[in-house]
Amino acid sequence: MPKTCAACDCAIDGDPITVAIGGKTVEVCCEECSEKLKESHASASGASTKRNS
Numbered sequence: 001m002p003k004t005c006a007a008c009d010c011a012i013d014g015d016p017i018t019v020a021i022g023g024k025t026v027e028v029c030c031e032e033c034s035e036k037l038k039e040s041h042a043s044a045s046g047a048s049t050k051r052n053s
């Protein structure tokens with residue numbers, strides 16, 4: 001069964017890049033996609049951890 005990229009959903013040919021996101025590990029096809037995942041996770045958690053000071 002071919003692996004697919006968690007960011008762009010294309011098939012991963014060769015060595016996947018593993019990224020740890022929110023305690024789980026996902027596989028992506030390239031460095032760009034790993035950055036995309038990290039960014040979307042960071043902005044999602046940033047929005048939910050709004051604090052009043």
Ligand SMILES: [Zn+2]
Nearest residue numbers: 005008029033
């Ligand atoms: Zn990708």
